Amino acid sequence: MFKKMVAISMVVATMFTVGGCGANNPKEASQPSPAAQAETKSQEAQVPAGETPIELKFTSVSVPGDTHTESMDVFAKKVEELSEGSIKVKVYHSGSLFSSENEFDALLNGDVDMAYISNPTIATKIDYFNMFTSGYFFKDYEHMTSTLNGDIGKNIIRKDIEEELGIVPLASFYLGSRQVNTTKKAINSYDDMKGLLLRMPNSPAWLFLGKALGANPTPMSFNEVYTGLSTGAIDAQDNPLPTVQSAKFYEVTKYIAVTNHVIDSIYPTINKVTWEKMSEKQQQAMREAIEFTRDFCDTTNLEKEANLLKFLEEQGLTVTRPNLDEFREKVQAAYLEDSEQTAKWNMDLFEEIQAAAK
Template sequence: MSLFSRGLAAACLAASALILSPLAADPAAAQTKLKWAHVYEPSEPFHTASVWAAGEIAKRTNGRYQIDVYPSSQLGKESDLNQGLTLGTVDMIISGSSFAGKAYPPIGVTYYPYTFRDADHLLAYAKSDVFKDLAKGYEDKTGNHIVAVTYYGVRQATSNKLFKTCAEMKGLKIRVPDAPAYLAMPKACGANITPIAFAEVYLALQNGTVDAQENPLTTIEAKKFFEVQKNIILTGHIVDHLNTVLSPSLWAKLSPEDRKIFTDVAQEAAAKASKEVAAREKELIAVFKEKGLTIVEVDTNDFRDTVMKNIPFESFGYRKADWERIQALKSSM
């Protein structure tokens, strides 16, 4: 080999070393793939905001994280996803505190009926010390870390059997999520409670397995429950929310800088989704009336008083002191 050829070869090797050395010297620069899962429809703000967040995290970390978002129970029903955080089958989820309450009951107090006055009260809670205390208790118990809270909507009932009072719910076959917190109102009113996986509710309503279900108006629209139910009863029994939760293994391996990025982006996404849900919720009464559904207003004091009389906080592992701290909060707006 000539002197010139040797020099050219050496130069090529040196250039290759310069190109390859950053990855070889810093394994953390390699891309990490993550799974983010939830049970909601691709059209819903919870999914579109999550997809936005996945892309934004990739951008802010210079592509070090690729997050694939799985909607519509693709990776399992909600209880499965919560278990998956510990098992390592998912890295991030969106899920309600009702499911977090299975592992750490006190955090489920927010699902005790009529705890929140409205969306602003809920969002004020998400920024409060009582939320921080409950989230820390949950993390201490499970290792799961909550980074954001999204407004999910006010839960209302749909039913093929019309009812206007709590007493008229007696014997009603109603689907509720498979989490203790959702049982309080139907149980207090004497309904027959049937937990059914979220993805199976439409069929259960259609074939008469249950007579009724309860969800926010935006979910009733997204899941098309209005196609198989005649009446919407405005019980307003829970002002609901979803948490964005990171698995213990993911949170542990994030650097302080990356923890801030994940948290900031998740909270920005939650704010986007919360605004969209609140705006659409205001429009939907008129939309459902146009579709021919009967909208029934009720005396919510009747439902609330019956729950307070018959369902002790302690029966679900909640602490009344936490509930009282939430009641004392002023709305965020």
Template sequence: MFASLSRRLFIGTVATAAIAALAPAQAADPIKLRISTPAVEADWHAKMLPVFKQELEKTAPGQFDVEIHLNGTLFKQGTEPAAMQRGNLEMAMISAFDISKQIPEWSIFTAGYLLRDPDHQRKVFGSDVGQEMYRLVEDKMGIKILDVGYLGTRQLNLRTEKEVKTPADLAGVKLRMPGSDTWLFLGKALGANPLPVAFGEIYTALQTGAIDGQDNPLPTVRAAKFYEVTKQVVLTDHLVDAIFLSMAGSTWKKLDEKQKAAVTNAAKAAVRFNNENRIKEETELADFFKSQGLKVYKPDVEAFRAQVQKTYLESELSKAWPKGMVDRVNAIK
């Protein structure tokens, strides 16, 4: 009897151990991924984040818990890289301007009139140039860039009525820019008087006259309703802007190879959704703003291009740019 009991206990123990060994990895707690962005809900780079979440759940069900935080409610615009580096944030959408604060070589991608259009942007960051620059971010900042999204081509959006044809016409214009030296430099290069204002404060600042204008891609102007408190859009095309969907290096290193592939593919799907919709919307927005009573027109873009490029090339900023990088970027067709 004792032998029979011992045998049953042994079989039960072995069976329990076998079941535990066969339990799927999904039984572990899901990996929390909080994504912080200053984007408003109506903007495409906010709408792309649920696509990332849905794609990740499809390919890695139950393995990730994705939280999306819009409107800078979790971290203020520009503070996300430091939060990821401290281990306080898993993911964010960061700009070349954010990166250039820590890696001066990246200021090349903050320069006006370097990237020609969305297609050129995609090709540059998909080339060896992009991979080299991504490695710098991973090595020096401990942040993994998953993919680049088209943020739009930046235009001037003013509450003043004076027509702007050349940079000289922006003299004294208080132009809102995000609060970093590289953003403010771009504002000066355009000929304006740049003032740092957080994204969430732009509408009120325009409404009260604290600023005379702001620069953003047209889809952002509509999504944030800046057209309600401005009178004109000046199509300077001064910056083909990018947003980089990124992950804290400490989070990335915790993932196994299958999880890394799932995250990367989800990022690509999200970026593709953003790019297709944003490019389509941009083609339609001039007519929308005109219907809202705004004047929409092209200035002397060549005059802007000449001044902006000259200002950058004569500046300290350009001394940090990797040797020959401008030529390499220009050579990508």
């Protein structure tokens, strides 16, 4: 028995001695393993000589499945490739980093490096951007993208945003076009909108749009729309086609009119201080990666819209295509005849952009 206890004591003492060796040599204990050292050297070797590695935080309140959410990952991968590893992007979607109420301020303050910013949001700081939110401001997708991604967008619109807000819009991505979805009758002309109880978000700008469309705008929260359509509290709602599908409005409506009354877009934007920390080569990699991503985003959304019309027809909805020139003329007239709506617009720029649509 005594010999057995001695043996156990010797084993315990040996274990304590071995464990203590590491603790008494902190330098040796904290030394990375050869494999970890090799990985670190490999990562450092990937960054071009003379370039400072940069890690960007890119935030959005959009959710998985949205094309512009998928585009964040497309951009992150492409810019790392084009910068040869000197730019890495960490993506935060679904409002996981900042809420919709705080995201814009976070970008302005530099608390986040990149975010998607919309025209209505910019309009809270730069008055004339309200005109970009009006009905039929853009005639179609080509008019929108050639304006916002062309000379006017680069030399006027983006420049004004950068100079007044200290953020740099890199491009304008297409989000989709809003259509009118109805329960009782098909919309084949502007006159068919008369008296229609059209649900709108409860804000002056949205309600004015409903009125300009010739309908009787009815304020209602989004989560009440399905029930409102099914009970007859409203006759119609307007949203991009992906929303009609995801919210299952096709279950409680019979018609959808391709009105394209709002051609919606969004700017992927970077904080100016962050932008100016980059080398010229890194900035060029950012521009090329954004253009690559814009093509992905726009093409994907255009294809989705085309496929969703087929889907909605398969669900029993009748798709109509009213005369958009008639809609555009009458809706724009409603805005231009209301001095309160246009008081802060940049009318010279408005006329220039509208002329480009003809």
